[in-house]
Amino acid sequence: MWTELSATISSLAVAFFVFDKYSHCLPYILRGYLERNFRKLVNFVNPYVEITFLEYTGERLKRGNAFFAIQNYLSTSSTENARRLKADVVNDSQSVVLSMQEHEEVTDVYKGVNVWWASGKILPQSTTISFYNGTEEKRYYMLTFDKHNREIITKSYLEHVLREGKEIAVKNRRRMLYTNNPSKDWHGWKPTKWGNIVFEHPSTFNTLAMEAQKKDEIKNDLIKFSKGKDYYANIGKAWKRGYLLHGPPGTGKSSMIAAMANLLDYDVYDIELTTIKDNSELRKLLIETKGKSIIVIEDIDCSLDLTGQRKKRKEKDDDEADKENPISKLKKEAEEEQESGSKVTLSGLLNVIDGIWSACGGERIIIFTTNYVDKLDPALIRRGRMDKHIEMSYCCFEAFKVLAKNYLDIESHELFGKIKEVFAETKMSPAEVADILMPKSEEQNGETCLKNLIAGLEASKEEAGKKSEAAAMLKTKDGVVTEG
Numbered sequence: 449m450w451t452e453l454s455a456t457i458s459s460l461a462v463a464f465f466v467f468d469k470y471s472h473c474l475p476y477i478l479r480g481y482l483e484r485n486f487r488k489l490v491n492f493v494n495p496y497v498e499i500t501f502l503e504y505t506g507e508r509l510k511r512g513n514a515f516f517a518i519q520n521y522l523s524t525s526s527t528e529n530a531r532r533l534k535a536d537v538v539n540d541s542q543s544v545v546l547s548m549q550e551h552e553e554v555t556d557v558y559k560g561v562n563v564w565w566a567s568g569k570i571l572p573q574s575t576t577i578s579f580y581n582g583t584e585e586k587r588y589y590m591l592t593f594d595k596h597n598r599e600i601i602t603k604s605y606l607e608h609v610l611r612e613g614k615e616i617a618v619k620n621r622r623r624m625l626y627t628n629n630p631s632k633d634w635h636g637w638k639p640t641k642w643g644n645i646v647f648e649h650p651s652t653f654n655t656l657a658m659e660a661q662k663k664d665e666i667k668n669d670l671i672k673f674s675k676g677k678d679y680y681a682n683i684g685k686a687w688k689r690g691y692l693l694h695g696p697p698g699t700g701k702s703s704m705i706a707a708m709a710n711l712l713d714y715d716v717y718d719i720e721l722t723t724i725k726d727n728s729e730l731r732k733l734l735i736e737t738k739g740k741s742i743i744v745i746e747d748i749d750c751s752l753d754l755t756g757q758r759k760k761r762k763e764k765d766d767d768e769a770d771k772e773n774p775i776s777k778l779k780k781e782a783e784e785e786q787e788s789g790s791k792v793t794l795s796g797l798l799n800v801i802d803g804i805w806s807a808c809g810g811e812r813i814i815i816f817t818t819n820y821v822d823k824l825d826p827a828l829i830r831r832g833r834m835d836k837h838i839e840m841s842y843c844c845f846e847a848f849k850v851l852a853k854n855y856l857d858i859e860s861h862e863l864f865g866k867i868k869e870v871f872a873e874t875k876m877s878p879a880e881v882a883d884i885l886m887p888k889s890e891e892q893n894g895e896t897c898l899k900n901l902i903a904g905l906e907a908s909k910e911e912a913g914k915k916s917e918a919a920a921m922l923k924t925k926d927g928v929v930t931e932g
């Protein structure tokens with residue numbers, strides 16, 4: 449087919465070249481007339497129809513799903529025909545996926561009908577000013593088929609390709625952990641907004657140390673959400689759910705996020721807010737995220753400048769001073785403007801969580817973590833926005849039992865009674881407990897680790913006692929000073 453097609457195309461190309469070279473000698477009206485008819489002739493002689501599938505669709509903000517489905521579909525059929533292939537390793541190096549290189553062509557047969565696929569890329573034109581900034585290569589697949597087969601190809605073959613392509617994508621899917629690159633590294637629309645690596649965190653709900661009842665409640669909530677497509681559609685709500693994980697350092701907030709991702713088989717997008725220039729960049733980043741994902745903003749109290757609140761307070765304090773010194777007022781206004789123009793604001797973040805965009809692209813979970821829940825603006829964590837607040841607390845005896853099972857493979861021991869007693873009187877994070885329970889040398893066995901834990905808990909109880917004594921003394925002293 450390719451010899452036949454290239455012969456037709458080359459004769460037409462020669463004719464077009466001759467026409468193009470000498471057409472300027474013809475009068476303007478005649479030239480237009482000939483051009484139109486020449487194109488009709490080309491269409492008449494060419495028995496083939498071509499469909500191009502671009503990597504970026506007309507929406508321009510999003511990458512075309514069809515392109516990726518075709519890429520996957522061709523990865524299976526092209527391996528037999530194409531001579532130049534690309535290789536990619538998937539599923540923990542278990543298998544290699546091959547796909548066709550650019551400018552390769554393969555034939556596919558569907559219900560006895562031949563079609564031809566070609567891959568290519570449009571190189572950037574530095575002179576062109578476009579939405580893409582002219583710096584990005586645009587990849588595409590082109591499907592060619594006989595025009596007599598138009599019906600079967602457009603109605604049934606394409607549907608078959610997209611369906612198969614999606615199924616292959618699900619099979620080969622590797623879960624990814626994405627982190628946003630600093631905005632200065634973005635080049636136009638080149639997809640460098642997110643850097644990614646394969647997500648391989650081993651934390652699961654089985655390894656998480658917390659009360660079994662609380663764990664089950666969270667697991668059920670997540671599973672209900674992931675199966676709730678129709679429910680969310682019926683109630684007219686975007687298919688997303690917000691979780692706020694709060695608690696002291698080392699209580700398992702990050703481990704909980706990994707366990708959630710592993711339970712639902714979702715990708716994780718870890719957003720570093722401080723490297724994002726402004727609200728509009730935040731929106732662009734989020735538009736680039738895919739469905740079936742968890743979007744995480746860790747330590748939200750540190751990364752978000754809760755300007756709204758702070759400004760109000762500052763304004764009140766400084767109001768009097770400004771009345772007397774108009775220059776300082778102008779300076780302050782300029783500073784504030786600059787500050788607000790270069791930061792993600794609270795309202796910007798709220799828009800992103802609740803805005804129209806948040807309904808695009810399928811199910812999403814948004815998670816904020818913080819060590820200081822009281823510091824957060826109530827608007828940010830109100831119910832409906834953050835649907836579920838999960839407190840990750842200091843290690844309790846029940847949580848300890850999970851760690852003892854995981855780290856030492858001990859389910860019961862005579863020292864457990866003593867451990868239960870000391871846990872009731874002191875606060876230690878699961879991270880600290882886990883660290884003590886991890887044998888540090890060959891000589892350490894389960895029992896020595898448990899004894900170390902008791903010693904550690906008692907030491908921390910003593911330290912806490914001393915601290916509270918010192919605090920009480922300071923209070924009394926202050927009281928005396930104030931009274932004096």
Ligand SMILES: Nc1ncnc2c1ncn2[C@@H]1O[C@H](COP(=O)(O)OP(=O)(O)OP(=O)(O)O)[C@@H](O)[C@H]1O
Nearest residue numbers: 655656657696697698699700701702703878879882
């Ligand atoms: N609840 C827990 N269950 C099991 N392991 C835990 C738990 N909490 C902490 N750990 C252990 O401690 C380490 C640190 O925990 P993690 O990073 O999840 O805490 P965090 O709450 O996110 O802390 P930070 O507030 O400092 O970010 C983990 O790698 C894990 O080994």
Ligand SMILES: [Mg+2]
Nearest residue numbers: 701702703746
């Ligand atoms: Mg953490």
